Amino acid sequence: xQEVTQIPAALSVPEGENLVLNCSFTDSAIYNLQWFRQDPxxxxxxxxxxxxSQREQTSGRLNASLDKSxxxxxxxxxxxxxxxxxxxxxxxxxxxxNYKLTFGKGTLLTVNP
Amino acid sequence: xxxxSQSPSNKVTEKGKDVELRCDPISGxxxxxxxxxxxxxxLEFLIYFQGNSAPxxxxxxxxxxxxxxxxxxxxxxxxxxxQQEDSAVYLxxxxxxxxxxxxxxxxxxxxxx
Numbered sequence: 001x002q003e004v005t006q007i008p009a010a011l012s013v014p015e016g017e018n019l020v021l022n023c024s025f026t027d028s029a030i031y032n033l034q035w036f037r038q039d040p041x042x043x044x045x046x047x048x049x050x051x052x053s054q055r056e057q058t059s060g061r062l063n064a065s066l067d068k069s070x071x072x073x074x075x076x077x078x079x080x081x082x083x084x085x086x087x088x089x090x091x092x093x094x095x096x097x098n099y100k101l102t103f104g105k106g107t108l109l110t111v112n113p
Numbered sequence: 114x115x116x117x118s119q120s121p122s123n124k125v126t127e128k129g130k131d132v133e134l135r136c137d138p139i140s141g142x143x144x145x146x147x148x149x150x151x152x153x154x155x156l157e158f159l160i161y162f163q164g165n166s167a168p169x170x171x172x173x174x175x176x177x178x179x180x181x182x183x184x185x186x187x188x189x190x191x192x193x194x195x196q197q198e199d200s201a202v203y204l205x206x207x208x209x210x211x212x213x214x215x216x217x218x219x220x221x222x223x224x225x226x
Contacts, residue, residue: 004155032213043117043204043217051213089156093213099144100169101215103156 002027002094006104013080014112021075021107023090028071030094035064035075038087038106047088048075080111115139117218119205125224126195134190134221138207145188146208146215147172147180151201159203162188195225 003026013019023033032051036044048057048064050073056065063076077084087108091101118137126132138145147159158172162182173179177195182188192199202222206215 034214036217041219043219044206046214046216049213091156099146099161099208100158100172101146101148101156102158103148105153105155 002030002092002102004090004092004102004104006088006090006107008107009105010108010110012110012112015080015082017080017111018076018078019080019109021077021088021090021109023073023075023104025071025073025092025094025102027094028068030068030092032093033064033066033073034091034093034101035062035073036089036091038089044089077109080109082111082113085109085111117205117207117216119203119218119221121221122219123222123224125226127226128197129194131191131193132195132223134192134203134223136188136190136205136207136218138186138188138205139209139216140186142207142209142216143185144208144210144215145182146206147188147190148204148206149174149201150204150220156204159190192223195223197225199223200225 007022034049035047050066061078087106089106091103120135145162148156150156161169177193180190202220204220206217208215
């Protein structure tokens with residue numbers, strides 16, 4: 001059974017700092033890995049999707065890497081802003097299923113002005 | 114364009130009552146998913162629809178939970194004889210054929226008293 005773990009559970013940083021969020025998964029036979037953002041009282045917004053054959057994806061100040069063999073992914077946020085404050089969720093698609101996502105519990109990020 | 118919508122946004126019910134949660138996916142999206150997010154827990158997969166068929170109901174926690182989808186569009190998740198442990202945010206997502214990304218709605222917050 002696939003299990004996804006995110007560390008840290010919460011992170012507080014001053015504005016402008018670069019930061020890294022970590023995600024690990026137990027079954028390396030994944031189709032892809034996605035990073036989502038969840039704002040309070042709202043649904044999830046997809047940030048980056050990395051296919052199993054890819055090593056990284058970039059979008060603006062966000063960079064996500066994937067090391068499938070070691071079961072790890074990182075989300076790097078450059079020059080953090082207060083508007084980046086949210087819960088960041090990592091999810092993997094795996095287990096013979098091409099649709100089911102297994103989520104971590106998320107990292108609650110607070111960027112202080 | 115319009116995103117995934119869910120109704121109601123909030124629902125308070127008494128233990129033992131039945132509830133229906135509705136999801137309107139993005140127009141043209143053939144796949145629809147239901148997830149549950151309980152306090153302190155990650156999102157857990159409930160059920161997946163491809164068109165009107167549900168090839169995977171493995172995530173439904175008990176036979177009190179059921180879901181249907183009609184016309185390849187709207188889906189309803191029904192919880193019968195609600196229990197306090199059913200209290201959670203129920204999230205719906207949809208995706209189109211050939212697109213890995215799942216687009217999430219804002220969720221329905223269910224509180225069972």
